[in-house]
Amino acid sequence: MPSPSSSAQQALEALGVRLREIRIDAGLTGRDLGRLTGWHSSKVSKIEYAKQTPTPDDIRAWCRHCGMPDQAADLIASLRAAEGMFVEWRRLESTGLRLAQEAVVPLWERTKRFRIYNPRLIPGPVQTREYIRALMLGLMDRRGIPDDLDAAVQVRMDKQRVVREGDHRFAIVLEEAVLRFPIGGQATMVGQLGHLLACTALPSVSLGIIPLGVDRSTMWPVEGFWMFDEEQVSAELTSGHLTVTQPCEIAVYGDAFVRLAKLAVYGSAARTLITSAVNALDE
Structure with missing residues (x-):
């Protein structure tokens, strides 16, 4: 049988892929985004590869600094759906x-x-x-x-x-x-x-x-x-x-x-x- 958290993990991985695409489309490296948000660059990588779960504020900051603030609401909804799986x-x-x-x-x-x-x-x-x-x-x-x-x-x-x-x-x-x-x-x-x-x-x-x-x-x-x-x-x-x-x-x-x-x-x-x-x- 699937592991108890596998559906939630896959949803977080999909969210990370989307966030990475937004960063790349903005022409930013992980280090660039980390500097703009005040995060360590490793946090950017961890979120993109679903090693760390972002908060709604993290997603808003990510989208704002990538010039796509209108994407935040849908991404936050995806985050809440993933969290709701378990x-x-x-x-x-x-x-x-x-x-x-x-x-x-x-x-x-x-x-x-x-x-x-x-x-x-x-x-x-x-x-x-x-x-x-x-x-x-x-x-x-x-x-x-x-x-x-x-x-x-x-x-x-x-x-x-x-x-x-x-x-x-x-x-x-x-x-x-x-x-x-x-x-x-x-x-x-x-x-x-x-x-x-x-x-x-x-x-x-x-x-x-x-x-x-x-x-x-x-x-x-x-x-x-x-x-x-x-x-x-x-x-x-x-x-x-x-x-x-x-x-x-x-x-x-x-x-x-x-x-x-x-x-x-x-x-x-x-x-x-x-x-x-x-x-x-x-x-």
Whole structure:
């Protein structure tokens, strides 16, 4: 799989190339630009080769001294897009969980084909209210997030309308272990697994489960990820949220999803695994 920061790095490299072109078009050497801006000449080189991330003020000064101040706004927008490809949880959740949930609503609404792989948790589109609440309580406690629990839970529940409305399709692949990880206590987990069983009958949902005993020589478990059409991939890492937009990287995730999906069982075989997990909770 691509490294967590590769999309952001490629975006910064592209920004550096554009800045270098602007400098060369202005007839300036790196030393010239450094003298004009008051920087060490090595800073110019580091920015151009994506070894140092420029600030918005750096970009404004660069463009001004190269005689192209009108280019600064677009370049700063590119910088912010690159920085947004990997966002630490503490920054994303600084005011609570509700805004982070609301931010992806437009993406959910315009996506026609969702491909979701999760090795740890049942994913949002097929979660119950109680399961969502238990997950969010755990996040708030672990990360010290401001408490907007009720509002955040409701936003996630509202987002689930795309499962039943419009022309949306969900291909979901889970590791069997997901069914065995208790979240929120026995009653919550039984309710969640029962809801998952019901979701297998929805025409918009394809649910595959990779059995614990299947040979993983060709494809082992990877980080959980979501594919939104061919537009982007999102992955939740321990330290933050990764957004991938480079077509070559999206293709890598697409290939991984195909391989994982081939290991999964579907239909009655998947329902048998879910029922077995429910029975284990009752023992």
